[in-house]
Each structure stands twice: as structure tokens, then as C-alpha cells.
Amino acid sequence: MQFADIIGQEAVKSYLLKNARQDSVSHAQLFLGAEGSGNLALALAYAQYLNCTNKQPADSCGRCNSCQMSLKLAHPDIHFSYPTVTVGSKGKKSTDYMAEWRQAVLQNPYMNVFEWLQFIKAENKQGNITAEECDEIVRKLNLTSFQGAYKILIIWMPEYLGKEGNKLLKVIEEPPAGTLFLLVAENADALLATILSRTQLLRIPPLNPPDIAVNLHNRFQLPHQAARQIAAQCNGNYNAALRLMSNANVNNRQLLTGWLNACLQNNVPQFAQFTEEIAETGREIQKNFIGYCLHFFHECLRLSMLPNYEALLEKDEIQTANRFLQSLNYNSLEELVQAFEKADEHIARNANPKIVFFNLSIRLADTGQGKISFT
Ligand SMILES: [Zn+2]
Numbered sequence: 588m589q590f591a592d593i594i595g596q597e598a599v600k601s602y603l604l605k606n607a608r609q610d611s612v613s614h615a616q617l618f619l620g621a622e623g624s625g626n627l628a629l630a631l632a633y634a635q636y637l638n639c640t641n642k643q644p645a646d647s648c649g650r651c652n653s654c655q656m657s658l659k660l661a662h663p664d665i666h667f668s669y670p671t672v673t674v675g676s677k678g679k680k681s682t683d684y685m686a687e688w689r690q691a692v693l694q695n696p697y698m699n700v701f702e703w704l705q706f707i708k709a710e711n712k713q714g715n716i717t718a719e720e721c722d723e724i725v726r727k728l729n730l731t732s733f734q735g736a737y738k739i740l741i742i743w744m745p746e747y748l749g750k751e752g753n754k755l756l757k758v759i760e761e762p763p764a765g766t767l768f769l770l771v772a773e774n775a776d777a778l779l780a781t782i783l784s785r786t787q788l789l790r791i792p793p794l795n796p797p798d799i800a801v802n803l804h805n806r807f808q809l810p811h812q813a814a815r816q817i818a819a820q821c822n823g824n825y826n827a828a829l830r831l832m833s834n835a836n837v838n839n840r841q842l843l844t845g846w847l848n849a850c851l852q853n854n855v856p857q858f859a860q861f862t863e864e865i866a867e868t869g870r871e872i873q874k875n876f877i878g879y880c881l882h883f884f885h886e887c888l889r890l891s892m893l894p895n896y897e898a899l900l901e902k903d904e905i906q907t908a909n910r911f912l913q914s915l916n917y918n919s920l921e922e923l924v925q926a927f928e929k930a931d932e933h934i935a936r937n938a939n940p941k942i943v944f945f946n947l948s949i950r951l952a953d954t955g956q957g958k959i960s961f962t
Pocket residue numbers: 638639640641642647648649650651652653654655
């Protein structure tokens with residue numbers, strides 16, 4: 588992966604390039620960033636850059652032998668450790684899933700650990716980085732490098748190391764010459780304190796919405812307005828943006844208008860039917876829909892507060908929003924936002940979707956008190 592392939596994160600890229608140029612490369616770095624920030628992509632581009640034999644000022648060359656191998660995640664001196672599940676004799680070591688790893692990362696370097704575990708068919712098994720894998724890391728790093736360049740170990744989601752991680756302390760603290768550790772994590776609180784204290788922290792911020800919007804437009808030919816809308820909904824998480832795109836078949840806009848109609852006119856049979864229907868879809872679709880509703884309500888809040896505000900909404904959505912705003916004040920809108928945020932948490936924690944959506948329907952009906960008509 589080259590830096591040029593990574594969305595946004597210009598400050599982090601410059602920092603990494605500067606360190607590489609000044610030869611002040613830390614031997615153990617923690618790339619800490621939330622899902623979809625590009626933390627793994629940045630570690631991949633950095634590893635490729637460090638081992639490129641024809642470095643350009645702002646990127647690896649992408650063509651030398653070393654780059655060619657790095658691009659395929661097949662460089663003999665760039666190793667990977669990541670959570671796996673053990674099935675029979677398979678899965679104690681990360682390399683048992685090397686083919687799957689290459690395929691999954693090349694497909695989407697912004698993936699999350701849940702998607703990865705689904706990809707290797709972990710089903711409901713808990714992934715982890717095993718004691719055997721830690722022994723393997725120590726063994727690999729004591730081999731001499733093949734290409735005479737940096738020997739790099741990228742540990743993705745070291746949160747899954749558990750206590751076994753303590754086996755790595757010595758090698759992280761006093762690594763063999765020319766060895767680098769790049770730990771790619773999302774949650775510092777879930778890391779072993781002993782490992783955390785031995786790494787140099789590099790914080791990767793969430794992406795800027797405009798960077799995501801430009802990418803969605805260029806990569807998927809999404810119209811500008813739709814791209815901006817998804818970018819505004821995904822909290823700087825590119826992986827969430829991809830999920831929002833793939834769920835585009837569910838027409839959230841129509842769904843919300845129909846639901847609001849039923850609730851705000853207190854049409855109980857109709858919103859009960861909506862509840863039944865949405866409860867039958869999957870959790871991702873439900874979360875996606877709630878995410879859309881929150882986006883819509885937030886835009887309504889801004890429209891009610893800011894004169895001349897240019898809402899991130901399509902024309903028909905703005906009409907719905909204006910009708911909605913005729914009878915709602917700022918406080919009741921804010922309460923709705925809170926109720927939807929709670930519902931989002933409940934769905935994420937596997938609450939019964941029928942109850943969650945029915946409660947929201949009643950909430951909406953109370954808010955409208957039968958006053959608002961959409962027809
Ligand atoms: Zn190169």
C-alpha cells in the first residue's frame with residue numbers, strides 16, 4: 588500500500604515520512620485510531636516505504652522489487668500477527684490464515700475485527716492472538732532479514748493478545764537490530780499496560796468528512812450530495828461509510844417518511860406494522876436506519892437554529908424536515924435525538940428490535956400529538 592492510496596490523514600503521513608527521512612524511526616510504535624481511521628493502512632504504507640529501495644520524497648516508488656512484494660502483503664521481511672480462531676489444528680498461528688488475511692486486507696484495509704472474524708468463519712468463537720503465535724513472533728524476529736532491510740512485525744488488534752502478550756515484552760524492549768514493531772490498535776484501555784508502556788504512541792484521528800466524501804465520489808461515482816450525506820453520517824469512520832453504501836438498497840428516506848407519517852398522526856396499526864417489518868431485518872440494517880434518522884434529526888436541529896443553513900439533505904427531505912419543524916420545538920427534537928441514541932446502543936447490545944422500535948414509535952407519536960400531517 589502506498590501513502591497515496593490512503594484517504595486523508597495528511598498530518599500523520601507527513602510525520603511518518605519525516606521520521607523515516609531523518610532516520611529517527613522508533614522501534615516500537617503504536618498506531619492508535621478508531622475503526623475506519625486508516626490505522627492499518629497507514630502502518631502498511633509506512634512499512635512499504637521503509638523497505639522501498641527507491642524512496643520518493645512523499646511516497647514509496649510502488650515499482651521496486653520490495654514494493655511489489657509489499658503491495659501483495661508478501662514481503663519476506665514484513666510479518667503480520669492478528670486475531671485468529673482455532674479450528675482443529677488450524678489457527679494457533681496467524682500464518683495459518685495468511686491467504687485469508689491477504690485477501691481480506693487487500694479487499695478492505697479499513698475492515699474491523701468483527702468483519703475479519705466473519706471472513707475466517709469464526710462464527711461465534713472469540714478471536715485471539717495465541718501463546719503459540721507469540722512464540723512464533725519471537726522465533727521469526729530472531730531470523731536474519733532476507734532482504735537486508737528492516738524486519739517489520741505488524742500486530743493488528745493487539746487488544747486480542749491477552750496475558751500471552753507478556754511473552755513479547757523482552758523482544759519489544761530489546762529487539763534484534765533492524766527490527767520494528769508496528770502495533771495497530773483501536774482501544775488503548777484494552778491493551779496490556781506492560782506493552783503500552785514500551786511503545787511510542789501515534790494517535791490517528793478519525794477522518795474528515797470532506798475526505799470521505801471525495802473518496803466516495805471518485806471511487807464509486809456517487810453523486811456529490813449523496814457522498815456528502817454518507818460522509819456526514821459516519822463519524823469519520825470509512826468502514827462505516829462503506830457499510831452505509833452497501834445498505835443503500837434499503838431506502839431509509841422512504842422508510843423514515845412513512846414511519847413519521849404513521850407515528851405523528853398516531854396511526855397505531857400502521858406504526859405497529861412498521862415495527863414488525865423493521866424487526867425482521869438484520870441488526871446492521873436497523874443500526875444503519877437509526878444512524879440515518881439521527882442524521883436527519885441533527886439536520887433538523889441545525890435548520891431550526893441557524894438561519895440560511897444549507898442542510899445536508901435532499902429536496903424532499905428538506906420538505907419533510909420543514910413540516911416536522913412546524914410543530915416541534917428545539918427541546919423536543921433534542922429529546923428525540925437522545926431517545927434514538929439510546930435505541931442505537933440497545934440495538935448494538937442485541938436488545939429486542941420490536942420493543943426498541945415500538946418504544947420509539949410511541950415516543951414519536953407523543954411528540955407529534957397527532958398535530959402533524961405529511962399528506
Ligand atoms: Zn519501492
